[in-house]
Amino acid sequence: MSGVVTVFRALDDETRRVILDELAARDGQTLFEICSTLTTRHGLSSTRQAISQHLGVLEAAGLVVTEKRGRSKFHYFNPAPLAEIARRWPVGERTAE
Amino acid sequence: MRINLVSVFVDDQRAALAFYTDVLGFEKKHDIPLGEASWLTVVSPEAPDGPELLLEPAGHPAVKPYRDALGEDGIPLVQFAVDDVEAEHARLTALGVVFTQPPTDVGMVMMAVLDDTCGNLVQLVSPKSVA
Numbered sequence: 001m002s003g004v005v006t007v008f009r010a011l012d013d014e015t016r017r018v019i020l021d022e023l024a025a026r027d028g029q030t031l032f033e034i035c036s037t038l039t040t041r042h043g044l045s046s047t048r049q050a051i052s053q054h055l056g057v058l059e060a061a062g063l064v065v066t067e068k069r070g071r072s073k074f075h076y077f078n079p080a081p082l083a084e085i086a087r088r089w090p091v092g093e094r095t096a097e
Numbered sequence: 098m099r100i101n102l103v104s105v106f107v108d109d110q111r112a113a114l115a116f117y118t119d120v121l122g123f124e125k126k127h128d129i130p131l132g133e134a135s136w137l138t139v140v141s142p143e144a145p146d147g148p149e150l151l152l153e154p155a156g157h158p159a160v161k162p163y164r165d166a167l168g169e170d171g172i173p174l175v176q177f178a179v180d181d182v183e184a185e186h187a188r189l190t191a192l193g194v195v196f197t198q199p200p201t202d203v204g205m206v207m208m209a210v211l212d213d214t215c216g217n218l219v220q221l222v223s224p225k226s227v228a
Contacts, residue, residue, distance in 0.1 A: 030171020032210065033198045040204040048170070070212055071168035072197045 003062070004088075007081045010061035016054050018042050020063060023077035030072050031055065102138070104151035105175050106160045107215035110137050113152040116214055120192055121177075123150065150175070155216055164216050171197050173210050173220035182207040182223040 038044040058064035107113035123139035138149035198210035
């Protein structure tokens, strides 16, 4: 799949969009933290394993990058693939007639 | 039935005793030599006759993969209650303690997660103040 396809497929899921919302609000979270905020703030009842798989899809699309620090792995939002989409279809100043 | 003892595996019992007493603020309850290790427990000064935490040597081969996998995902192995997670986060950070999760509002409680330097992640919780 080309890059743009993996990005759109990764975004085509409400749980993954909420994960990106949470990382955009507070970057650098462990799987444990992501799971606890999804459960308590968004009422999502996905299993930890399901969230882990969602993170894998986001990471494959380049929307999430991870860094191992100490004994834990932290997840960061990477907006670069979205910037590529905006470059391809620029958000202009055009207004509706 | 009562819960009187829970355990965490620690890399080094003496280093663990120092961290759990000098840094976290627990008190030593038992330190009974048993071969190369000790039966080493701490209690909260707020409940000296309450549940004990056993600082157990991490020598069993199953311990490392178990703790490595949970630590990578940021999953704490034990939970302690404090009056104010944010105040404890500030106090412990000043002492050099590393948190993998800063104080976070998770609905019923405030929660944070720290690295105990002995191989475990520890969760702190406090009740949320009623506004």
